[in-house]
Structures are given as structure tokens and as C-alpha cells.
Amino acid sequence: MFDASSNALTVSRSGFTAKSLGGGRRFALQGRKDTLEGVAKAFGLAEAPAMLQSASAGDCTLLRLAPQELFIIAGEAGLPEAVTTYLGTVPNSLVEVSERQVGWTLEGERLRDTLAALSPLDLRTKSFPVGTATRTLFGKADGMLWRTDENSFHLEVWRSFAPYMVAMMDAAALDASW
Amino acid sequence: MLLIRCPYCGERAEVEFSNGGEAHIDRPADPMSLSAEEWAQFLYMRDNPKGLIAERWRHAHGCNRFFNAIRDTRTDRFVVTYEIGQPRPDVTPEQAAEAAR
Amino acid sequence: MSRSFRVPGRGRVNTRRPVRFTFDGRSIEGFEGDTLASALLATGTHLMGRSFKYHRPRGPISAGSDEPNAIVAVGSGPALQTPNLVATQVEIYDGLTAQSQNRFPCLQFDMGAVNNLASPLLPSGFYYKTFMWPRNFWTKVYEPIIRRSAGLGVAPTAPDPDHYAFQYTFCDVLVAGAGPSGLAAALAAAKAGAEVMIADETAEFGGSLLFDRASRIDGLQTADWVERTVTELKAMPNVRMFTRTTVFNYGPHNMVALNQRMTDHLGTPDPATPRERLWQVRAKQVVIASGAIERPLVFEGNDRPGVMLASAALTFLNRYGVACGRRAVIATADDSAYRVALDLIEAGVTVAAIVDIRPKPDSELFRKVKAAGITVLTNSTVQRAHGSQRIHSVELAPVLPGGDVGEGKNYRCDLLLMSGGWTPSLHLFSQSKGKVIYDADLDTYLPGESAQAERSTGSCRGLYDLGEVLADGLKIGTEAAKDAGCDGEIDLPLWEVTTDAIGRGGFTGALPRRGKGLTAMAFVDYQNDVTAKDVKLAVREGFRSIEHIKRYTTTGMATDQGKTSNLNALGIASSALGRPKQQIGLTTFRAPYTPVTFGAFSGHERGNEFDPDRRTPIDPWARTKGAVFEDVSLWRRARYFPQPGEDMDAAVARECLAVRKSVGIFDATTLGKIEVVGPDAAEFMNRMYVNAWTKLGVGKCRYGLMCRENGFVYDDGVVGRIAPDRFHVTTTTGGAAGVLNMMEDYLQTEWQDLDVWLTSTSEEWAVIAVQGPKAREVLAPLVDGLDISHKTMPHMSVVEGTIGGIPMRLFRVSFSGELGFEVNVPTSRALEVWERIWEAGKPHNMTPYGTETMHVLRAEKGYIIVGQETDGTATPDDAGCGWAVSKLKKDFVGKRSLALPAMQDPDRYQLVGLYTEAPQEVLEEGVQLVANSNEVIPMNKIGHVTSSYHSATLGRSIALAMVSGGRARMGQTLYVPMEDRMIPVTVTSPVFYDAEGARLNV
Secondary structure (H helix, E strand, O other): OOOOOOOOOOEEEOOEEEEEOOOOEEEEEEOOHHHHHHHHHHOOOOOOOOOOOEEEEOOEEEEEEEOOEEEEEEOOOOOOHHHHHHHOOOOOEEEEOOOOEEEEEEEOOOHHHHHHOOOOOOOOOOOOOOOOEEEEEEOOEEEEEEEEEOOEEEEEEEHHHHHHHHHHHHHHHHHHOO | OOEEEEOOOEEEEHHHOEEEEEOOOOOOOOHHHOOHHHHHHHHHOOOOOOOEEEEEEEOOOOOOOEEEEEEEOOOOEEEEEEEOOOOOOOOOHHHHHHHHO | OOOOOEOOOOOOOEEEEEEEEEEOOEEEEEEEOOEHHHHHHHOOOOOOEEOOOOOOEEOOOOOOOOOOOOEEEEOOOOOOOEEEEEOOOOEOOOOOEEEEOOOOEOOOOEHHHHHHHOHHHOOOOHHHHHOOOOOOHHHHHHHHHHHHHOOOOOOOOOOOOOOEEEEEEEEEEEEEOOOHHHHHHHHHHHHOOOOEEEEOOOOOOOHHHHOOOOOEEOOEEHHHHHHHHHHHHHOOOOEEEEOOEEEEEEOHHHEEEEEEEOOOOOOOOOOOOOOEEEEEEEEEEEEEOOOEEEOOOEOEOOOOOOEEEHHHHHHHHHHHOEOOOOEEEEEEOOOHHHHHHHHHHHOOOEEEEEEEOOOOOOOHHHHHHHHOOOOEEEOEEEEEEEEOOOEEEEEEEEEOOOOOEOOOEEEEOOEEEEEOOEEEOOHHHHHOOOOEEEEOOOOEEEEOOOOOOEEEOHHHHOOOOHHHHHHHHHHHHHHHHHHOOOOOOOOOOOOOEEOOOOOOOOOOOEOOOOOOOOOOOOEEEOOOOEEHHHHHHHHHOOOOOHHHHHHHHOOOOOOOOOOOOHHHHHHHHHHHHOOOHHHHOOOOOOOOOOOOOHHHHHOOOOHHHOOOOEEOOOHHHHHHOOOEEEEEOOEEEEEEOOOOOOOHHHHHHHHHHHHHHOOEEEEOOOOEEEEEEOOOHHHHHHHHEOOOOOOOOOOEEEEEEEEOOOOOEEEEEEEEEEEOOEEEEEEOOOOHHHHHHHHHHHHHHOOOOOOOEEEEOOOOEEEEEEEOOOHHHHHHHHOOOOOOOOOOOOOOEEEEEEEOOEEEEEEEOOOOOOOEEEEEEEHHHHHHHHHHHHHHHHHHOOEEOOHHHHHHHHHHOOOOOOOOOOOOOOOOOOOOOHHHOOOOOOOOOOHHHHOOHHHHOOOOEEEEEEEEOOOOOOOOOOOEEEOOOOOOOOOOOOEEEEEEEEEOOOOEEEEEEEEEOHHHHOOOEEEEEOOOOEEEEEEEOOOOOOOOOOOOOO
16 A cells, blocks of 8 residues: 655556656746747657647657646756746746646556556557657646556656556556556 | 547546536627626526537646537537537538437 | 256356355255356255335346346455345355345244235335425434335445556447457457457357357357357457456446456465456447346236346256246246246246237247247236245236236246246447437337447347347448458458347236236335336326436335336336337436446555655655654644654644744755746736736745635735746745646646746755744855855845855745745755754754644734635635735736726625633634624624644633624624633734744844
């Protein structure tokens, strides 16, 4: 049983691990379509990632979570200067949310079964290929899920939901082995 | 659990959504110019059809966008979902029959 | 004696593995593979339960999930007993304990059976008719008695120690049922490349093929063919197979629920194994292969132990190796029972006679039976089965021309098998919203047009010939795969099938009988004890619709969902109404197909995993300080910090005084926060809030009040302007999600022209409130040189800076009425900052306080809490916040409604303060107020108390109330009517302390 009072916010079960993500910053960037395209160019990308797609630029990853929103996973240095410069010239909303979320790297051969205990998403590779990112519901917690590899996901939830999420993943991973 | 096609994210399970009531009821541009009766009409009066309804949905636990849908209230079958701001699409008799089935 | 009804060489149980269990305390031996029912029948025991209403002795009539009688409790102890299981599904293991139900003191002698003698007094509608009056008898007398006698088994009283798994999954083709048609369909779909799931409710795949000894497929015994097919399926990577798994609900959009029982058949399961798993399957296509259920015949005594369905006896014989009796009589309306006769004879059971209601049965099987020398009475019926706890004889009688029944003859027997033909199992099809259609040829209902992506195959759509069933399975499986988008080349098997030729047959309704039979107990619905005359009585009393008849008589409403009874009830209603069956229709089948435990439904949602337990970063600190917590929406918040020996009142009084006299520290992290950003941010705020925002300068704050479009207060919070295009909006803890939702709603659907966007920052910032006259002295040294003097940072201002190098948004705001600051810092650094402030506060005797003190402090100042003072019918003016409403703005959400005449009514409930006459009397929150203490009941309510506390600051009690025309009642005496007295109160201003606000502006 997960103990909410401990700080061990990881899961390690046979066939499923959730390792805490280290560091990095997060930005929620919203704007009209042209602005998002402009930002992508400032990142050095040909175009903004399509809906539910992701793209990497330097040490930043852009997740298109909504038509008007790019969620940016950045390194400690934050956003490239070209990006902030560009954003100074167009209407947009850039809000740092580095503290809002915590997350895990999820791995293991029972990964899909474990997540399927919590989420109604169809995570078969044909429906949710590598590179796909979305917000969804895990039990009663909103989460942001990004498939980084066939058997590896990046999951973030709002900070106060982390103990719940870990407890749920731990229980689901145990069940998934039966 | 219904399967609902978000115009932005594709088909997702109902738990990700919340229903927002009847669609295509525009907020009056100048509410203060309305009579009390007209305002009450806007505020409170809604259709409750047995059959096709155009209604708002919000992909609350996904992209968080509102969109509109045409659904048959008898069968919970969706005819179409579409973006906010688009006019209510025409429903062909065939589509209506399929939704009613 | 223990195994005397075992038939050597028959059955699939493992006779080398004896299993010992107890039933009602009696130790019994069965074999691995037995069900509780088969193991008991092997000892000659038919009596397994008492009926629900009349407490009649009952034995199993079926061998499967359709069993209505043999209902037992398994396990023992307050947590582990599972009531209401059917003995025909319970698999035995070493150490299993089972008890019969619905009897006292024991199964053989049951006091409740007196109801049976009183049965003429318990007709349908008995409860409706009897417990009408006197009215006050209902709660005191009738209801307790009815409640005690209602229900089947006894629910466990202690928490369930088991755990239950849950999983969503997806597939191309889901096959419900693994009998011949299901297996064939799964094989065809899998070969086409579809992702296939196939589930069967029993312990083994194969369905009827597990007890069909007569047929051959490709020259194989049917059970061997099953083994070959299952092996082939299991080897395919695109197939998932589930035994002990019931497809119990067919929901909308092809979401189908399965209940997998994982450990109930094991004596000592690994405790880590989930007991059950609930699957929610989104299937592109569903194949329903749910089979058919044999119909009982309705005659007097058809519920006596020893009377059972012919197919059940065949199943017990061939699947479990148990002969259900020594000397059988078979009553049938269908050819399939003749096969049962042949198998019984082969196993050494005497078949005393076969009675066939049909005038001229004629089939190969019929001729075989005649050739075997068995007495067959055609055009004849069962008049009555004799015996109480076990039948000993049965009266068979000819049906006379004109429909009457002639003189009969008694046949000695200990087993009476009945077959009224087959009822296709339409439950899942009906749940899928498909309309059933009456088939006159088969005299039953069949699946009509599909409402969802679904197909029925095999006997559940009226096919009974094994060759036809298998071919149909292949065809349906192929079509399902194709419609799921899998149309690979399929090399379909061609199976050679030899089987009994089955002719037409079947009977619905009550068998003809001699005499009027007003006292005859001929059961239609065994589980709910509904007899043929109950259904007739309902019709006689005027019920016409089958749905009404069902509810009045309760036929088909038991946990078995009318599996064995629906069609017979329909037949009886049809003849009583004089209308053909197809004009009457079937009642709706409800999910679940068979009962599902609460454990399976709740899954992980219990204990720690029921709800997220949201904690702030200050939570560990508060716990070390002995805080008492309370739940506020999903958050856990410190309510007060008691010192040794203090109760809540003492702690709160001390905390309040500390804040008023010196300084307190409070965790306000749970406040909702929204960053409103964009060139149109101020315009957006103008439209959303009742306040005006355009002139709010950067670095300033304002109390924001939000209405819904109906003009009633929805939420409130302080809003700071961080930049011309950036607002830091706060909301109430519980309102955070709703406010963001409402803002997004207007932004996305009404004002798409605005360039403004919303981001939740609730968990980005932790909030540390430092409140009290010494607040500035505590903070000033910590904020890295920031000037927070009253002059540069007056009340209601905000500044960005750092605190010990940590980024900070510092608000000068107060919800206590004292000089106050709210320090917003990144969540992960909050504890660090808190501890730093705590250290700096020690010289000032800084006191941590919780939500209870926060509530008292704000009430002393007359600050409302949305949802406490307001209830969804209060306007800003009602709540005393009319000053916040902009008079200049042309429009905002709620403005038009606020201008409606009703909103100006002087008698509206308005926020006021109340003083009790006795200063130490603290009113109960929620109590009503009246103007005249001498009024007769019912008194006219003119308001209610919304908040009530003892104020240590004022040394007396205070209360806030919403009172009709309250502001015009200053100084009036009102009354709080309590059960035993009237409490007089005086109306006063809601601001009890520092009305001029001097303490804020220092």
C-alpha cells in the first residue's frame, strides 16, 4: 500500500516502473494559429506539431495539446531567446508552469495493461503511435501523457495528485501481472 | 460509456467530456436592450427534443475545447460533431434514420 | 453413500482429486471440477435452498447461471461470506464452506415455511393492498417487518479484505459465449486477422459441447473437438480467451462489460491476486453467442426438489458424471429431451415414462426412444408432482379433446425432468437496444435488427442443429471481422458434423390441468415465487401491459432476470388476455446478466484510491505541529493547531487573538489561481466580473466578484494586475475548476474575437498568508530589499520580487481584517519559505492558524464565504457586496439579470449580523429565523443563520444571517425557534470588528 506520507513517489513492479522525472521547466503557450506557427519557426522547426503530435527542438519538446496550445517541456535554461523575442511581438499567453506538474518516465512490458487500468485511452500502437501526446483522465486525476517510445511513456499530473497517481499505478501494475 | 468524436482529438471515451447543454444559443450582443421576457427566453428556455438535438460538449479532460454535436436523444447516437462557430450542419434523412435506429 | 450417484466413466471431473467441503456444516466430498450443485447431487441431495416468499424447499432446476432456486452463501465470517451465489456456478475447492439461505433454523425445518400455508393470503400485489393504512403504521410497523423479511442472503458486515482489478481494453471482435457458435465465430474472426476476445461464464470453454455425447465433429467427440479448437485459438497471438468471465452488460457505443472471477474457485489463492477483474471492452464488433435456455413447464409442484430441466440432468450426467436420480419421468414438449432419455438409460437410470404434450411427436430421436421400449405418453400432461422435500411420484394425464385433462395415473419416480423447448438468450442483444421479434415458427422471440455493431449467432438466434450452429458461427465471425476492417484471406474449416436430427417443439405458458386449480402452486418465476395464478390474477385485476404485469407480480424481476420465466409468464398473460404473444411483447432485459459483486464495480476506488488526497507543500510541517485537518473539496487543510490540552474552541480562540494582537501564519495554497493573459485581458475581466478592471493599475489588486448569467454570485477572489496584459486571478478552493470552466465557456463560445488566454496556475504557486499587526515586521527583512512599507505597498497591492532568492509574487491583502500579506512562491520551494518566515516570526510569537480561525476572523469582519453566506440565489447586493458592482459597464455576465424587477425586491434576503441576547450562546449554523415568537406552527421563515462562531476578540458570540429585508431591520429582535425554546437575537451590521477598516491601512 502506498504511503502518502513518504516521499517515495516512484513505482517499481515487475513489468512496470515509474521513475520520477528530474528537473526541467514547463511552459504553457497559447495563441492563435499563426502565432504557434511563428513560434515553431523561432524554434527552428518547419511547422508547429499537428494536434496531439510532438516535436523536438534543441532541449525543448513541443506538445500540441490543444489547437491553441503548445505545451513546452524545456531544460533548466528555459526557452531560446529567439522564441521569447518573437513572442514579444505577437499576442499570446506564455505562462510558466514548471511547478504545477510532476511526472514520471513509465517503462516495462506491462506498461499498457497498467495504464489501461486507469485510463480509457486506446494505447495500442496503431491508435497511439510513438510521439503522440494528449491530456486525459487517469482515474480521478487529469494527466498529460506522451509516448516517447514503443514501451516508454512520459506522464505528468498536477503536483498534489502525485501520491494518488503513484498509488493507482502501483496497484494497477500489481494487478496487471495476474 | 459513449464514444465521442472531439473535432480536435478524435474519438475519446465519454469520461473525458462534459455536456454543455443546447447549442446555437448566442448571448445577445446587448443584453440590456432586451425586455425581461426576451432575456428570460435566452436564459432559461431550452428545447428538449425526442430526437436530434444540437448540443455543446467540452473535451474537459483532453484539449479542453468546446465543440458542438448533433445527437439523437433516443439512441445517444451522434450524427456529427463540429467546431464552435460553424453553423448547424444539415442532417440528411439517411443520417437521421441511422441515428434513430 | 457419499458418491453413490456418481456414474463411472462419465463427466469431466477429476475423480483422482477428491475435494472436501461443507454444506450447512455437513462435510461432503466431491471432485475437482465439480460445482457445489453437482457435488451435492452426487450425494443424492437435491434440497439446497428455500424460496424467497413462501420458503418452499427447493433444489436446482438447472446446471448453469439460469438457476433460480439453489441460492447459497459461500465463505464464512463477517467479511468473507458472499451471499446469493448459485450452487450450479460455485466451483468447489478444499475447505469451501457453503450455507443455504432463507431458512430458520435449518434447511429441512424452516419456520418461514408458514408463509407457504398462508400462500392464499399472499397473492400478487399483496404488499400494495395490505400495507395501505393506517398511515402512521408504515414507518413504525410495516416497513421494519417487510425489511426484515425482504432480501435473500445476509450481506457481509465487515470490510472486504479482497481486492478487485479493473481494466479498459479494446478489440476488433468480442465474442460473448464459447459454445459451438462462439468458438467457431472466434476462430473465423481470428483467422481473418482480427483482435479477438472470447469469454465464457463457466470454468471451461465448449458450452453444450461439453455434455453432448451423441454428436461428432470431424469424427471427434465434441469435447475433443473443443480441445482441438481451443488449442488452435490459444496459439494465435491475436486472441485473448477468458473462462469464468461473464459478459454482463452491453452498453452504448459497443462498450461491453465483463466480469472475470479470478480466485473464487481456488482454496488458497495468492493474496496478491485480484479476486475479480472488471473489463470495460470497447469492441468494434460484438458477436453474441449466448446460447439458449431450456424452458421449464408450468404445472403443480414443478418446484419440488427432484424436478429439473432435462438439459440440466444431461449436463450433470455428462459434464459432472452425476445421475440426478434413479428413476426418472420426463415431461417434454420438445425433441431434445428424448436424447436425455437415451443418455440416462445408457448411464443406468430408469426412465419410467416420457410424457409429451404434443399430439404427434415424430423424429428420429422419438423413434429411437420408442425402440428402446420406453413408455411414451403423447398428447398428455403432468397434472401434479407429489412430494415435499423430494418428489416421489408424478401424476400424468391425457389431454382431452377441447383442452380439458382426463384422469391420470401416478408414476413412481425420484426425478422429473421437464423441457418446454428452448428460449434463445436475448439478454445481451436486448441490452444493446436491439428490438426482439416474435418468430411464429419457433414460437419464441429472436434478435431482430441490430441497434449496434453486433451480431447474434447459434442458438441465441434460434438455430439448434449443431451443423447449422457451427456453420453460422463461422459465417458470423467472418462478417464481424470484415466489418471490423479485417478482411484477410480466410481459409475457413469445413467441419463434418453428425448429430441428432431435431424437430419442432416447445410450449409456453401453463400446462393444461384438470379442474379449476385455484390453490395449485404452479411456478412461473421460481426465484420470486410467482405462480401461474398470480399472473392470471394480475390480468383479472386489470393489468394489460406486460411491463405492468411484471411489476405487479414481480415476475422476471429477480436476480436471474427472468431467464427461465419470461416466456412462460408471457404465455400465461397472452392466454389470460386473449391476445397473441407478439402483441404483448417481452419486458426489457436489464443488466447485469448475472449478479456482479459490489467489489468488482468499485475496483480500486476504495481507501486511499477512492479519491485523490490533495496535500499542500506545508502539510508535512502542519502534521509535525499536531494540526487537526479537514477535507475541503479534494484538499486536506489544517483546521486548527491545538496545544496540549486544548479543544477546538480553545485553540481557535488562541489563534484568533494571536492574529489580532501580533501575527499569524496560514497556508492558503489551495486557493484556485488562473493566469489571464493577452492584449484583451482587461476587457475579458470586465465582461466576466461584476467589477471594473480597466482602471486597475499594474501592481494593484481588487476583490473580484463573479456572477452567473442569472445574476447570482458564483465565486469571488482577489485579482492582481501583474502587467497591462496579465492578471493573477484567485478563486475559492472549491470553485477553481468551475470558474476556469465558465471563463473558457464564454471565451471559446461567445467571445472568440478576444485575444486572451487562460492558464491554471493553482498548483504553480503556494500561498503563505502572514496576517496581523506584526506581519510587515516579520516579512520586511526576508524579501531581499523590497520596500513593503505602507507607502509604497498599500493595502490591495501586488509586487513581484524574491524572498531569500526564491521568486515571489507578494500580495498585500487581508482576509482577516488585519495588516496582511500573501506570499506566493513556487510550490516546490514553499516549505522552505514557510520555515524561513516561521523562524523570522518567532520573536513576535507568530502563531500558525487553520481554516477554522480563518473563518472566525473573516466573519468578525463580515467577509462572506461563497457557498456559505450565498447559496446560488444571492445577488452581490444580497450578500452585501453591491459596492463591487460596476455601475458604468455596459455589460457583464449577470448584469441584465440583476436589472430584473425581482432582483430589486426590498424583501430579498440580505446579509446581516446577529447578536444573541446571551453573549455566550452560539447559534447553530443553518437555523431558521422568525419575526414573531408567538406565531403558530408552521411559522413564517424570514431568514436563516449562515455562519456562527464564538468570537474571542469580541468576547461573545456572533452570527451572520441572510434575512428578508434584513438591512431595514437593524436593531430588531428576531427569533430562532428550537425544539424546546425560542432564542431571541438582535439584527446588527455584519461587520462586527473595525468597521472603518483602520487596521487594514497601517
